[in-house]
Amino acid sequence: MSEERDIVIVGGGICGLATALALHRKGIQSSVLERSETLRATGAAIIMQPNGWRALDQLGVASRLRKTACAMESGRIVTVMDRKQESIPLGGEVRCLRRMDLINVLAEDLPSNTIRFGCRVVSVELDPTTSRPLLHLDDGGTIKAKVVIGCDGLHSVVASIVGLNKTGLYSIYVTRGFTRYENGHGLKNEFVVMRTDELQLGWLPVDDRLVYWFVTRKLTSPDSRAALAKDPMLLKSSIVKAMNDFPTEAVQMVSGSDLSTVQYTELRYRPPWEILRRRLWKGAIVVAGDAMHAMAPFLAQGGAASLEDAVVLARCLAEKIKLADGDGRGLNETRLSFDKPAIKEAFEQYSKERRARAFWLTLQTFFIACLLGSSPGILKLMTVLFMVILFSDGIGHTRYDCGRL
Ligand SMILES: Cc1cc2nc3c(=O)[nH]c(=O)nc-3n(C[C@H](O)[C@H](O)[C@H](O)COP(=O)(O)OP(=O)(O)OC[C@H]3O[C@@H](n4cnc5c(N)ncnc54)[C@H](O)[C@@H]3O)c2cc1C
Structure with missing residues (x-):
């Protein structure tokens, strides 16, 4: 045809x-x-x-x-080990859309x-x-x-x-997902990033109940990459395992996320x-x-x-x-x-x-x-x-x- x-x-x-x-x-x-x-x-x-x-x-x-x-009202970046905080300038209207x-x-x-x-x-x-x-x-x-x-x-x-x-392929991957809090998350309208040397976790509320989060990590061996990409449960648990020093609420955000939204992405450019x-x-x-x-x-x-x-x-x-x-x-x-x-x-x-x-x-x-x-x-x-x-x-x-x- x-x-x-x-x-x-x-x-x-x-x-x-x-x-x-x-x-x-x-x-x-x-x-x-x-x-x-x-x-x-x-x-x-x-x-x-x-x-x-x-x-x-x-x-x-x-x-x-x-x-x-x-709309987000502010942003901050927190170093997990010493709890040092810096503000993230937003420069105007910032929202997180589904x-x-x-x-x-x-x-x-x-x-x-x-x-x-x-x-x-x-x-x-x-x-x-x-x-x-x-x-x-x-x-x-x-x-x-x-x-x-x-x-x-x-x-x-x-x-x-x-x-x-x-x-090209960067040596970094991102995992992202949604966490729904049925009784409201109680978070400020704030963009937060928490980081250690190994992992960065960022989150933004979408509305009163839904929070979007993302985690950035370095790529591991090709074998484990393939397994992580295929299995959201394994992906989630490997992140939670690496979040030892993070505050409990941050760990719960990732562990309590909706598995159907959790996704592994290698970064290309x-x-x-x-x-x-x-x-x-x-x-x-x-x-x-x-x-x-x-x-x-x-x-x-x-x-x-x-x-x-x-x-x-x-x-x-x-x-x-x-x-x-x-x-x-x-x-x-x-x-x-x-x-x-x-x-x-x-x-x-x-x-x-x-x-x-x-x-x-x-x-x-x-x-x-x-x-x-x-x-x-x-x-x-x-x-x-x-x-x-x-x-x-x-x-x-x-x-x-x-x-x-
Ligand atoms: C982890 C991650 C987080 C991101 N976060 C943000 C963010 O917060 N803010 C932001 O602005 N950007 C963000 N981005 C970037 C943003 O997602 C992309 O720039 C955007 O999706 C690009 O849109 P696109 O339509 O060009 O490509 P795509 O979204 O990839 O759409 C391409 C479409 O083409 C279709 N297609 C492909 N090949 C064919 C074909 N041969 N025939 C017919 N159809 C085809 C696909 O099915 C798809 O629907 C993020 C990206 C990643 C990876």
């Missing part, structure tokens, strides 16, 4: 749905191809910082999401036939005669598209066609220098979200940056390919031009706006990973120096404004 489509978005995660929604708000229809059978979200919750809220405001969904998660709430809200306003589930793209190529993108699906079908947007995450099949290499050097688009194919700038969650910015990508990409495309606005009643329909120069200009503008942003975010997380990982002492020393020079304003990244849709 061979079909033709105008704009095809590969991947219906945060970035793919946000991009489809941003285009829809600009009066441009798209098709989202998602390999899962339903909407789904990996990882219990996501921390949304001021820059993410600015993008959600532009997408027209921020007010709905504000109702589902409370990932599924975010996914549902982004999908809610899309026209009903936008997302095609159970549709895995196995490869993408540029048709040698027309230079148009050609998508090959796992059911043997093909789609000829005028524009392809790769929002297919860490192991993107689209990223390789624009020239990006495979992502796109090297910052690759984002700087390589093209982020080729012909009528472009990448966004983790497919472009996979980064570790130490700044809690990957998802927010994906929302920013969506706003900027839809704005650039609308500016260059829209010839006339529709009135929403089928009369005087929105007319689009998929001429090569129009698409090229849109993607050049998008790359110009997003490359620097993605570079600085991935660089800052890369430095933090070097400090947390098993790099030699001299490398850590140099990293601290670079961090002081380049990122003295530790929350500067939250002030970014992706602009109007």
